[in-house]
Amino acid sequence: MLPVMFSAVPENTAEKGNTMSTAITRTAADRQRQRKKWVMAQKAAPFVFMAPAVLFLAVYLLYPLVSSFRLSFVNWNGLGDTAEFVGLDNWVRLLHDSVFWHSAWNNILLALFSIIIQLPIALVLAVVLDEASKGSRILKILYFIPLLMSSVALGVLFKNIYDPNFGPINSILDSMGLYSWAHDWLGDPRYALGSVIAVVLWQNIPFYMVLFLAGLASFPREITEAARLDGATQTTIFWRLKLPHLQGTFRTAVLLATIGSMRYFDLIYVMTEGGPENASQVMASYMYKQVFASFELGYGTTVAAAMFIIITVIAAVAFRLSKRFETEV
Amino acid sequence: MQFKPTRTFTHLLSSAAVAALVPLAAQAQDTKTITSWDLRSDTATAGIVRDAMDRFEEANPGYVVEASHFANDAYKTKLKIAFGANEPPCVFASWGGGPLKEYVDSDQVADLTPYLDANPEFKDRFVPASFGPVTFNDKIYGLPAENTAVAVIFYNTEIFDELDLTPPETWDELMNVITVLNENNIAPFALANKNKWPGSMYFVLLADRIGGPEAFRKAAAREDGGSFEDPVFIEAGERLQELVEANAFARGYNGLDYDVGGSRRLLYADRAAMELMGSWEMASIRNENPAFAEKVDFFTFPSVPDGKGDPSNVIGTLGDNYVSISSACPYKDKAFELLTYLTNDDAAAARLADQRVMPLKGITTEDPFLNKVLDVVGEAGSVQLWYDQELPPALGEVHKDTVQQLFGMSITPEEAAAEMEQAAQAEAQQ
Secondary structure (H helix, E strand, O other), X not given: OHHHHHHHHHHHHHHHHHOXXXXXXXXXXXXXXXXXXXXXXXXXXXXXXXXXXXXXXXXXXXXXXXXXXXXXXXXXXXXXXXXXXXXXXXXXXXXXXXXXXHHHHHHHHHHHHHHHHHHHHHXXXXXXXXXXXXXXXXXXXXXXXXXHOOHHHHHHHHHHHHOOOOOHHHHHHHHOOOHHHOOOOOOOHHHHHHHHHHHHHXXXXXXXXXXXXXXXXXXXXXXXXXXXXXXOOHHHHHHHHHHHHOHHHHHHHHHHHHHHHHOOOHHHHHHOOOOOOOOOOOHHXXXXXXXXXXXXXXXXXXXXXXXXXXXXXXXXXXXXXHHHHHHHO | OOOOOOHHHHHHHHHHHHHHHHHHHHHHHXXXXXXXXXXXXXXXXXXXXXXXXXXXHHHOOOXXXXXXXXXXXXXXXXXXXXXXXXXXXXEEEEXXXXXXXXXXXXXXXXXXXXXXXXXXXXXXXXXXXXXXXXXXXXXXXXXXXXXXXXXEEEEEXXXXXXXXXXXXXXXXXXXXXXXXXXXXXXXXXXXXXXXXXXXXXXXXXXXXXXXXXXXXXXHHHOOOOOOOOOHHHHHHXXXXXXXXXXXXXXXXXXXXXXXXXXXXXXXXXXXXEEEEEEOOHHHHHHHHOHHHXXXXXXXXXXXXXXXXXXXXXXXXXXXXXXXXXXXXXXXXHHHHHHHHHHHOHHHHHHHHHOOOOOXXXXXXXXXXXXXXXXXXXXXXXXXXXXXXXXXXXXXXXXXXHHHHHHHOOOOOHHHXXXXXXXXXXXXXXX
């Protein structure tokens, strides 16, 4: 910013000098010099503008990233000066670690369910609320509440709802005589992941609902009116007009849901800590377990680095696919 | 417009900076802060610690003790981060054993031996065995501070009376109790095994009853052909799964959270009749449900057929929590003095009133429950520390994971033993 300002000031005075006939040659040379300065400043400006952001990224993103990759080559408990270089050992171990791959698969399941269940529900809610416009204020707020609650509070709440002996779910099932339906929701490896995913989806639906509502807000009312005059039904308007209009928003939502699911941590940690028997383990909770429970900072960091690679690849592929989708519609 | 700092502005700025610095400087000169972290997350026990700290502050003007209390699992994480970030608390609590050894091996913990040698009367108050979990290479790194905690089976005397049951002393008697309770639609054991260590207690006790403490000692130390694939551990797994198959545990045991009282709730609601837990559980029950506490008694884990282990052996800890000083602490001498306040006779008396017994020689109490605990400890052939606290952390995790899998019936005892042995070998190579 500054160089531009400085160069602007002398140029002004140079123009004033131009009116004085006594110093023409000097001002010409001056001008050239000024122009050179100005060009230099022009070139420097973008860098100066970018510097704060780049610096910020370097300190908070690039440096941790590089150093975490560096840590993945050591065996270290994270305390004191005891790190020991082990080369690719951690990475070899990771490749053979069935728990890690199982965790990664759970992440993918979470992403798939987010896209298949969460987004359609959010879309329906958004369309209905958008239709209902007046009087839907309260509903909008109500639907938004899950997102406002802290994940930890929500996790504890649902832990009680899922409680196999005292929770409302099993109490209702038991009172209806459906004993075989009353499962151990969080303690049985067959149901733990599903139970947690249900809560994760429930919490995040409002986010996508708001996203779609924002998308619908930019949908011109005249088009709906024109379509109605032409005899289009609500269903036709939704499928042929609103949905195509939302395709950009939908793409963003799919990307966000995928990336969010791949690095998911909080509710899973609060509700099951990845258990039982790693049934609901995701990559982030597995990393946490390695670093903080097993004191294996080196290996935990390897998990984190692998997570970074996997998420980057998946995000890149998802981006590509969504681009292709864009050209088709 | 270009900004020119005026003289007044500069003055303002610098005086503001100075003003901001003044209180800091004053504070640094006047008071020295000793930070202390522990797991006393309920108000009653935290109050006892605070009182001891107040007495220390009174005797040491200029020193302030800043205490923070955390919940169990959160504490382990928090402590690890603080040490990793080189900002450890001055005084901190632990269970000794493998995890503390990680800190000791990384030169993060102050050696207390010189202080204790200088105060022999103070040191000799403690039961010598209580220093076991904090002694590494003949140096002592902590003081037993809280309780004598051993794993016993709490039971609801009312239910037992109604069903004409008596505390089982043998495995067969235990299996009979389980059958009778199940017939009456009462779950035999309440277990909250999301946290994994409560379930580990069953395995540790079974292994101890079957093979005595030696089997584990040899396997953990990798000595005398010790192995986690020893038949002792396989049989322990088999017995454990025998309990699971006999429906010995209340529904959902592998998912219930101990930290939110998942197991005690079952007892309070008469849905379960027994719970295997550390003797600290009695204090929790008395605090949470005093009326229920009246009908609670305990017995020790029964013997196992052909078991080599002495049925009087206990698992647990003489000390429960140990207090240590980090080597980064700037006022180590004063911090040690604080430790003495935390563990002196006043503090011991206050804890006794809260139903917790510090491992001091000749400690006596009027409380029948505590006397019974003291008797159990006094008669014990050996005191085995919890495996997950004795073993190095990574191995402790494998132990807890495999036991949880045994409980879930998703792994055979042989597989569990093999996995444990493999992890132990890998750990030994490091």
